[in-house]
Amino acid sequence: MNAHAPILPMLIPFAAALLQMACGRLAFQRVIGLRPRAAGPGHRLADLLADDGQLRVYALGNWPAPFGIVLVVDRLAAAMTLLTAVLGFLVLLYASTGFDEERIHFHPLFQLQLLGLLGAFLTGDLFNLFVFFEVMLLASYTLLAHGGGLARTRAGISYVVLNLVGSALFLIALGCSTARWALSTWPMWHIVLTLPGYDRALARLAFALLIAVFALKAGLLPLSFWLPHTYSAAGAPVAALFAIMTKVGIVAILRVQVIALAPAMPDLLDTG
């Protein structure tokens, strides 16, 4: 059981979303969403780390790193997983007081958003980070529009367009980076950038684009123009959940810029 602990925080919301979609009864959906020990898997991860402090690497289906999906649990990931689960539970508790009655799809979407968030925190490589970003964003687009109304639809359009542009930039950065360095040494966040013969200009471009994209998603100061417009239009529980979505951007900056690219940083910033 412990060997598979890293995947559980993602599998459980996914299974919950499927169940909720299969049975559209509101009471049933609420019970599934507010299941006891909803934060259990995240808590288990934190427990495991506290036990021995070892990083846990989990390869889905036991595929090796460059081909399969790899999850990595470090302290940051475990803490964010636990935080997401606790926040999700509280938000869902509040949403169950009536916000979820307008449409039957609120609960499955909520669980899918949790899945995307947890995946983004737990994933071990850049491309899967992109995929989980999209899972998270697709759920958030629909959650944002939940409840209807012209203001929400309008906010939704600008939000979707902005994130489409952001995702496109993310993809370009991925293309620039994988072409040169990450493919041969894809192992987790410790990308060794300084392979022989890597293109410094290309790597710099990828590095700058990644910062820009994550700053956009995190709502960092110069790129935060979309945030007030969007969050003020969203319903209260949705906005509360979105609060942790910007943290995904910050965690991604920490991961990519501070941890993964750290060995190559002097070379990248060297203008000579």
Place this chain on the structure above:
Amino acid sequence: LPQALVLTAIVIGFGMTAYLAMLALRALSESGADHVDAHREP
């Protein structure tokens, strides 16, 4: 592996664009205009 990357990106991009189109149509039917800011027409 680059093929897998590009395929996934195409699928995701297609899904997102389809959603955007639906959202735009909905806004158009609700407001009768394609403005996305709160600007009111005279």
